Amino acid sequence: MQSLCIVNTISINAKTEQVWDALINPQKTKIYMFGCETVSDWKIGSELLWKGNYNGVDMVFVKGHIVAFEPNVKLVYTVFDPNSTMEDIPENYLTVTYELSQNGNVTELKVTQGDYSKVAEGERRYKESYNNGEGWNPILVQIKNVSESN
Numbered sequence: 001m002q003s004l005c006i007v008n009t010i011s012i013n014a015k016t017e018q019v020w021d022a023l024i025n026p027q028k029t030k031i032y033m034f035g036c037e038t039v040s041d042w043k044i045g046s047e048l049l050w051k052g053n054y055n056g057v058d059m060v061f062v063k064g065h066i067v068a069f070e071p072n073v074k075l076v077y078t079v080f081d082p083n084s085t086m087e088d089i090p091e092n093y094l095t096v097t098y099e100l101s102q103n104g105n106v107t108e109l110k111v112t113q114g115d116y117s118k119v120a121e122g123e124r125r126y127k128e129s130y131n132n133g134e135g136w137n138p139i140l141v142q143i144k145n146v147s148e149s150n
Helices: 016-024 026-032 122-130 137-148
Strands: 006-012 037-039 047-054 057-070 074-079 094-103 106-114
Touching (some): 006 137, 016 026, 016 094, 016 106, 016 137, 026 137, 106 137
Antiparallel strands (some): 006 106, 037 047, 047 057
16 A cells, blocks of 8 residues: 655744744644643653643643654654544554754754554544645644744
8 A cells, every 4th residue: 555644844934943942842832733732751762742621621632652853853753642442552653753954044844744554544544634635734834933933
């Protein structure tokens, strides 16, 4: 089966350090990730939780583990919805990769999420995440806004 990945890129008028801070700072992730803040020590192999509040209840919306952590260059982590009906096994986790590169005062941020072809209910999850061709674009616009307002 052909791999199914969502890939989006955005140019941000900010230094890579500012964009990196937006990716890992819980107060900033809360702004663009549907009210969820990141909880992690950011060490390879460590847990990463996306916590938020739903109808007055604190809960974990997404969980995973840190796969790669190269400050201002690359962040890779796995993701799984613990509230889904799917079995919580490594084979059902997707991988999210952020890659940053700086060109003058502009940072290129590339996000790749997948491979949906290797996980349970992959095609359905891909279609839901791809969101009519938008993929990560709405979130990237918010990351851009947060990064540029530093």
